[in-house]
Each structure stands twice: as structure tokens, then as C-alpha cells.
Amino acid sequence: MKPASFDYFAASTVDDAAEALAAAGGDGKIIAGGQSLMPMINFRLVKPTVLIDINRIPGLDRIELRGARLKIGATVRHYMTATNSLIEQHVPILRDAMHHVAHMTVRNRGTFCGSVCHADPAAEMPMMTLLLDGTIIASSIRGEREIPAPEFFVGSLMNSLEPDEFVTAVEIDTLPSDTGWGFEEFSKRQGDFALACVATTMRVVDGVACDVRFGMMGVGETPLRLVEIQELVEGNKLSDEVLDRVGETLSSVLTPNTDIHASADYRRHLSGALARRALRDAWTRAETRGG
Numbered sequence: 001m002k003p004a005s006f007d008y009f010a011a012s013t014v015d016d017a018a019e020a021l022a023a024a025g026g027d028g029k030i031i032a033g034g035q036s037l038m039p040m041i042n043f044r045l046v047k048p049t050v051l052i053d054i055n056r057i058p059g060l061d062r063i064e065l066r067g068a069r070l071k072i073g074a075t076v077r078h079y080m081t082a083t084n085s086l087i088e089q090h091v092p093i094l095r096d097a098m099h100h101v102a103h104m105t106v107r108n109r110g111t112f113c114g115s116v117c118h119a120d121p122a123a124e125m126p127m128m129t130l131l132l133d134g135t136i137i138a139s140s141i142r143g144e145r146e147i148p149a150p151e152f153f154v155g156s157l158m159n160s161l162e163p164d165e166f167v168t169a170v171e172i173d174t175l176p177s178d179t180g181w182g183f184e185e186f187s188k189r190q191g192d193f194a195l196a197c198v199a200t201t202m203r204v205v206d207g208v209a210c211d212v213r214f215g216m217m218g219v220g221e222t223p224l225r226l227v228e229i230q231e232l233v234e235g236n237k238l239s240d241e242v243l244d245r246v247g248e249t250l251s252s253v254l255t256p257n258t259d260i261h262a263s264a265d266y267r268r269h270l271s272g273a274l275a276r277r278a279l280r281d282a283w284t285r286a287e288t289r290g291g
């Protein structure tokens with residue numbers, strides 16, 4: 001398919017981009033890596049009148065440590081996130097997650113923030129942003145605003161940005177060095193979107209789990225942070241009994257879709273199996289790193 005015609009504007013500053021987006025009156029689209037946007041334009045699923053390219057704006061291609069948070073700029077590509085030493089040191093679970101993202105060609109162009117904005121419920125970066133208590137930093141001609149991740153992901157491929165806002169960075173938590181993590185994803189082929197995925201972190205203090213985080217993707221309309229599972233594991237030793245209760249709880253709270261890739265029942269079954277593995281990995285790593 002060929003796209004409908006559109007204008008192209010290469011912004012050289014954040015203000016430039018904000019003004020162009022405001023001038024487009026809701027019909028403009030930001031282009032970052034273009035890996036999701038261009039196929040949608042080619043299929044005419046979206047028909048922007050103008051593409052506003054943020055790739056030439058200086059300073060957005062950085063990952064910076066800010067106290068206990070990492071700031072990931074809007075033009076940081078997937079390969080940069082996967083190989084960055086700050087991420088390796090402070091959020092190794094994110095490094096592991098990145099290895100499941102697409103293929104090298106897509107990773108060379110696709111951006112962390114672009115994926116967050118695209119809000120695919122089976123994509124790794126939205127789930128990791130939710131798991132790591134992320135904040136989305138949005139800019140417009142009205143200035144800057146911070147959006148907590150739970151308020152950002154409002155539906156499948158839907159975010160809570162205003163039409164004239166765009167994202168300049170996403171901030172995420174760093175994790176204490178004694179944190180263990182587990183990341184388990186199942187897809188039909190390496191690099192495909194997940195049928196189901198679990199990401200979890202915890203510390204083990206005095207023989208019990210604490211600071212438990214538990215996220216999932218591929219099993220709902222948005223990425224999920226499952227407080228029920230966190231509360232179930234928190235304060236306990238990770239016994240078979242706890243893991244059984246995790247499986248039972250997931251079966252009752254998850255409402256995945258049936259589609260051409262998998263049935264809802266299969267996704268529910270996968271979720272239980274992946275959760276067991278991921279929680280065990282997190283526990284083992286936390287015991288090793290805390291000891």
C-alpha cells in the first residue's frame with residue numbers, strides 16, 4: 001500500500017515540535033523510529049496531514065541517571081537501551097526484556113518512548129514502564145507535564161496524551177542492588193509479540209519476599225501491574241503453596257482475549273506457568289544478590 005500524502009517537518013527543538021503539533025490541530029503525528037507508524041500510514045490506518053520528525057532534536061538521545069531514577073530520552077533506540085551500562089547496572093531486568101523486542105533492524109530505529117506512546121498491550125516497554133513506576137514527560141506549547149504510567153495506558157494502542165502533546169522522555173525507577181528479577185515471555189517465534197509475558201522483581205529480607213513488583217503483558221487491553229499477586233507474595237517465603245495461589249489468582253483475575261494467535265484459555269494457562277518461572281528466578285537472584 002502507498003500512504004496518503006502528508007507534509008513533513010523536521011523539528012530542531014522541542015519548542016519547534018510543540019508549535020508544529022499545535023498548528024496541526026490534532027491531525028499531526030510525531031515520528032520517532034517509524035517502525036510502527038509507517039506501516040500504519042502505509043495501510044492508511046492513520047492519515048496524518050503532517051509528520052513531525054523529532055529525530056534531529058539535540059539531547060533527546062540520552063539515558064541519564066537522576067538520583068534513584070533513569071531518564072530515557074525520546075530518541076533513545078531499542079539497541080541503546082539493550083546495551084546501556086546504566087541500565088545494565090541499575091535495571092538489569094530491562095536489559096533482559098529488550099532481548100525479546102523484535103529484530104535487529106527494528107531495534108536499530110525503534111525508540112523506547114515511541115513504543116510507550118504506541119501503547120501496544122503486547123509490547124515490552126509499556127509493561128516495563130508500568131513495572132518500574134514510570135513517569136511519562138509530555139511537552140506542548142502549554143509547557144511540560146508529568147503523567148504517571150497507570151494514567152498513561154488507557155487502552156489497546158491508546159494513551160492519555162492530549163492531541164498537541166508529545167513525549168520528550170520517560171523516567172523509571174532504578175532498583176536496589178540486592179533486587180532479584182524474573183522475566184519470562186512466550187511468543188511463537190523469537191522477536192514476535194508475546195502471547196503472554198511476566199516481569200517481576202523482589203528483594204529477600206530475613207527469608208521473606210519484599211518490595212515485590214509483578215507485571216504482565218499480552219493478556220489484557222493494556223499492560224498490567226497485578227497488585228493482587230504482589231500482595232500474595234509480599235512477606236512470604238516463595239513456597240509451592242504461594243506459587244499455587246499465584247496460579248489460582250491469575251486464573252480468576254485475568255481476562256485475556258482470544259485471537260488468531262491463541263485462545264483466552266491458553267493465554268491464562270501460559271500466564272500461570274510463566275509466573276511460576278519468573279517468580280522463582282526473581283527469588284533465587286534476590287537470595288544470591290542479597291547474601
Ligand code: FAD
Binds near residue numbers: 031032101125193
Ligand atoms: P513510531 O513508529 O515512530 O511511532 C509509533 C506511534 O507513537 C505513532 O503514533 C507516533 O506518532 C507515536 N510517537 C512516537 N514517538 C512519540 C513521542 N515521542 N511522543 C508522542 N508520540 C510519539 N515492539 C515490541 O515492544 N516488541 C516486539 O517484539 C516488537 N516486534 C516488532 C516487529 C516488527 C516486525 C516491527 C515492525 C515492530 C515491532 N515492534 C515490537 C514495535 C517496535 O518496537 C516499534 O519501534 C515501537 O512500537 C514504536 O517505536 P518507534 O520509535 O518506531 O515509533
